[in-house]
Amino acid sequence: MKLSDTQKTFVLHWGEKAMKFGFNRTLAQIHALLYVSPEALDAEEIAETLQISRSNVSISIRELQSWGLITAAPKMGDRKTYYETLDSTWEMFRLVAIERQKRELAPSISLLRDLLLAGNDDADPTQRHVTRRLESLLQLFEHASTLSELLKNLSVDQVAKLLESNFSLLEQAVQPEEAAPPARVLHPEEN
Amino acid sequence: MKLSDTQKTFVLHWGEKAMKFGFNRTLAQIHALLYVSPEALDAEEIAETLQISRSNVSISIRELQSWGLITAAPKMGDRKTYYETLDSTWEMFRLVAIERQKRELAPSISLLRDLLLAGNDDADPTQRHVTRRLESLLQLFEHASTLSELLKNLSVDQVAKLLESNFSLLEQAVQPEEAAPPARVLHPEEN
DNA sequence: CATTAATTTCAGATATTATTGAAATTTCAA
DNA sequence: TTGAAATTTCAATAATATCTGAAATTAATG
Numbered sequence: 001m002k003l004s005d006t007q008k009t010f011v012l013h014w015g016e017k018a019m020k021f022g023f024n025r026t027l028a029q030i031h032a033l034l035y036v037s038p039e040a041l042d043a044e045e046i047a048e049t050l051q052i053s054r055s056n057v058s059i060s061i062r063e064l065q066s067w068g069l070i071t072a073a074p075k076m077g078d079r080k081t082y083y084e085t086l087d088s089t090w091e092m093f094r095l096v097a098i099e100r101q102k103r104e105l106a107p108s109i110s111l112l113r114d115l116l117l118a119g120n121d122d123a124d125p126t127q128r129h130v131t132r133r134l135e136s137l138l139q140l141f142e143h144a145s146t147l148s149e150l151l152k153n154l155s156v157d158q159v160a161k162l163l164e165s166n167f168s169l170l171e172q173a174v175q176p177e178e179a180a181p182p183a184r185v186l187h188p189e190e191n
Numbered sequence: 192m193k194l195s196d197t198q199k200t201f202v203l204h205w206g207e208k209a210m211k212f213g214f215n216r217t218l219a220q221i222h223a224l225l226y227v228s229p230e231a232l233d234a235e236e237i238a239e240t241l242q243i244s245r246s247n248v249s250i251s252i253r254e255l256q257s258w259g260l261i262t263a264a265p266k267m268g269d270r271k272t273y274y275e276t277l278d279s280t281w282e283m284f285r286l287v288a289i290e291r292q293k294r295e296l297a298p299s300i301s302l303l304r305d306l307l308l309a310g311n312d313d314a315d316p317t318q319r320h321v322t323r324r325l326e327s328l329l330q331l332f333e334h335a336s337t338l339s340e341l342l343k344n345l346s347v348d349q350v351a352k353l354l355e356s357n358f359s360l361l362e363q364a365v366q367p368e369e370a371a372p373p374a375r376v377l378h379p380e381e382n
Numbered sequence: 383c384a385t386t387a388a389t390t391t392c393a394g395a396t397a398t399t400a401t402t403g404a405a406a407t408t409t410c411a412a
Numbered sequence: 413t414t415g416a417a418a419t420t421t422c423a424a425t426a427a428t429a430t431c432t433g434a435a436a437t438t439a440a441t442g
Contacts, residue, residue: 004310004317004318004321005309005310006306006309006310006318006321006325007321009302009306010303010306010321010325013299013302017295017299019213020213020294020295021212021213021295022210022211022212022213024429024430025430026430026431035324035328036320036321036324036325038316038317038320038321042388043388043389044388052431052432053431053432053433054388054389054390054432054433055389055390055391055392055431055432055433055434056430056431056432058389058390058391059390059391059430059431062390079387079388079439079440079441080387080388080389081388081389087324087327088327089327089328089330089331090331093331103211104208104211104212108204108208111200111204112201115197115200115201118196118197119195119196119197125229126195126229127195127197129227129229130195130197130198130201130227130229133226133227133278134197134201134227136278136279136280137226137280139280140280140281140284215399215400216400217400217401233418234418234419235418243401243402244401244402244403245402245403245418245419245420246401246402246403246404246419246420246421246422247400247401247402249419249420249421250400250401250420250421253420270409270410270411270417270418271417271418271419272418272419
């Protein structure tokens, strides 16, 4: 596939950006390529376009699928598997957030709980300090986990609505003493 | 500094966890060490405790300071610089979020805007597709940026309030048709 | 079935990133 | 000032993560 300058720049940028957040560069480039491609692509074409090995594509595709970020899109009368991304950026964000909660946050919460259960020597002042700080961290993580849980049950439309309201509700929430503006009317629509 | 098992486990875990989010392992271990240390530590002691070189500590400390995650805590009659972390996990989170917006999100937004300005060839259907998708991504990023801007102006107490409300306001916001529960009373308390 | 296309696996090679040690620089007490 | 302590710099090295090619496996076709 011949990429336009815009496509090329975006694919490279997305690869670099994803790295900063702990993703593999090639993985992200594949995702970006599929995102800016009007058609679903097969593994061979991905490899050629990005100039990477076929095996790298195979591994990366599996990983992307494990995040739910790409899906196989079979074509009639074609043995090859074609892949495409989600269209909705909100859904993409939601998937990553939920998956990170499952893969990273939950294990940390579990570990912190274990550590706090094991170390309850009230006599040792250092231990008391450690306990206090780990409790504080656990609390933050549990809040994040709650947020993720909430996200899990939010439809794309609902997330969109929240985003489009520019979080004015949050602003209200933390500035309760100001004269309350009229309640924003939300238009829930099913998808 | 001799670490307890709890401290040791936490420091190692924090290092691994941070890596998954694009941070350097040692950087995070230093941060974790300071977080569970009852006293501010000097660079030499950090190096010994974590068994890493003095120069590595120096580099990592500078980076941690650039995020605002640790501060120098000078001691009277001592030439060495001692370092300590923030106590508030919320403040830590806020700093990281704001810094990431500045370092990662803003440049991406800028790039996407440039790409969208440059590529406005309505005749080319591929270009139209790319434009549509990049616009959608830009929108998401701009929302995230707005959220970060909001966060910038939120005090630790306000963030705490939001977190402690378990985001019930968000839940209300996206489910307006249910009978509204009585407004949650927030208890702002100093620590 | 046998054949070929498509995909996956994985040990070894490569590239990237992190770390070190030695030297340079800075800081500060005397 | 001076010099010793503390810190930083950076080129060389080590550790880590990523990628590849060849071989194995799986799936589809006639």
